[in-house]
Amino acid sequence: METDLRALSVTDVSAHGWIALAAWVAVMVLVAALVYAWRAYQRARAHAEELMQPNVSMFMEPAAHDWHLVELVVRNFGQTPAYGIRFEWAHPPTVGKYENVYEDRYVDIVPLNLPAEIPYLAPSQEFRIVWDSALDRRELGETIASRFDGAVTYSDQPTTKGSKRAGRQFRSAAVLDWATLHPVERLELLTTHDLARQEKQKLELLRNLLTYYHYAASESREEVLRSEINRVRTAADKMRERLTTAQVKKPAAEPAPPRETPRDIPREVAREVPPPPREVPFNAPLRQVPFDTGPVEKPFIAPPREAKFSGPVPKDVVQDNGADYDDDEAHTQVINGRPRHRRDLG
Numbered sequence: 001m002e003t004d005l006r007a008l009s010v011t012d013v014s015a016h017g018w019i020a021l022a023a024w025v026a027v028m029v030l031v032a033a034l035v036y037a038w039r040a041y042q043r044a045r046a047h048a049e050e051l052m053q054p055n056v057s058m059f060m061e062p063a064a065h066d067w068h069l070v071e072l073v074v075r076n077f078g079q080t081p082a083y084g085i086r087f088e089w090a091h092p093p094t095v096g097k098y099e100n101v102y103e104d105r106y107v108d109i110v111p112l113n114l115p116a117e118i119p120y121l122a123p124s125q126e127f128r129i130v131w132d133s134a135l136d137r138r139e140l141g142e143t144i145a146s147r148f149d150g151a152v153t154y155s156d157q158p159t160t161k162g163s164k165r166a167g168r169q170f171r172s173a174a175v176l177d178w179a180t181l182h183p184v185e186r187l188e189l190l191t192t193h194d195l196a197r198q199e200k201q202k203l204e205l206l207r208n209l210l211t212y213y214h215y216a217a218s219e220s221r222e223e224v225l226r227s228e229i230n231r232v233r234t235a236a237d238k239m240r241e242r243l244t245t246a247q248v249k250k251p252a253a254e255p256a257p258p259r260e261t262p263r264d265i266p267r268e269v270a271r272e273v274p275p276p277p278r279e280v281p282f283n284a285p286l287r288q289v290p291f292d293t294g295p296v297e298k299p300f301i302a303p304p305r306e307a308k309f310s311g312p313v314p315k316d317v318v319q320d321n322g323a324d325y326d327d328d329e330a331h332t333q334v335i336n337g338r339p340r341h342r343r344d345l346g
Contacts, residue, residue, distance in 0.1 A: 053078055053080060053168070054076055055078035056077075056154050057174070058072070058174040061073060062134075063130065068133050069132075069133055069134075070181065073127070074118065074127040075127075076124065077124070080123065081120060082155070082170075083157060083159065084119065084154060084158075085117065086152065087151075088151045091148060092111040092114075092150075093111065093112040093114075093176060094109050094110065095109075095110060095111075095132045096109060096140055096144065107140070137178065148177075149175055150173075152171070152174065153169065154172075155169050155170065
């Protein structure tokens with residue numbers, strides 16, 4: 001029997017056997033296709049439900065009308081309404097109570113006034129509240145927290161009378177951090193229109209001051225004039241104190257480094273000094289100059305010494321003053337490229 005089974009081959013299978021085998025393979029492929037289609041349908045349905053569900057997010061951003069005011073925003077980015085939005089905080093966000101400022105400029109730190117529940121947010125609808133000013137918060141420094149962890153919970157169906165909550169519940173976590181915002185320091189760019197507006201305001205201030213002086217000078221009572229003088233002086237002192245405080249808070253500008261000057265030349269004299277003329281002795285040897293370099297220098301030949309006459313001198317001859325001189329004290333200098341001879345007369 002074992003010998004007969006080993007002897008069977010593919011060619012020995014009948015046509016009915018092949019048909020049965022093909023049917024089983026087709027059934028297996030059909031089952032695999034059905035399972036794959038069912039899973040694809042489940043994924044598409046879950047994706048469609050996710051797109052159709054509300055998506056509420058909480059974040060912070062600068063106000064559109066004033067950059068230093070930061071607002072807390074709760075917005076529904078989904079395509080269906082959100083119901084019963086509530087806040088959850090590890091530590092509630094805080095703000096300074098600036099309306100109650102003490103004499104030493106300290107303020108109380110209180111929690112931000114948020115509603116207990118937002119009943120309804122339509123798609124693309126938002127809830128917005130002014131949180132704090134970045135300028136005021138910078139002055140508080142580390143006395144006020146800057147990072148707050150929280151979340152918003154909401155549902156896709158309104159609350160009914162029979163149950164506290166209806167529909168599916170959702171929760172979106174959020175981290176509100178003041179350090180992620182842009183720096184408070186800003187550069188103010190003034191255009192020609194801004195400068196013209198400032199000059200107009202200055203002229204208006206001058207006009208009001210002159211008008212005030214006109215009416216105040218018409219008063220003849222001494223006590224009234226004294227009170228007006230004191231009031232103007234007090235206003236001027238307050239303005240001066242405010243400007244002085246603002247200048248002290250500004251960082252001092254670094255002094256510019258001194259310019260580098262040559263070490264051999266004093267700082268007061270920064271230009272080239274021409275060299276002094278070169279002195280050439282009277283009996284110096286001649287210097288040989290090549291023919292191609294320029295004109296050849298000719299040696300200086302002293303004129304012959306004049307002889308003294310004992311007889312009468314003609315009128316057309318210039319008389320000498322009779323001063324004695326010594327040829328040994330003669331000097332020769334090179335002036336403008338040509339030798340000149342000078343003798344010291346006694």
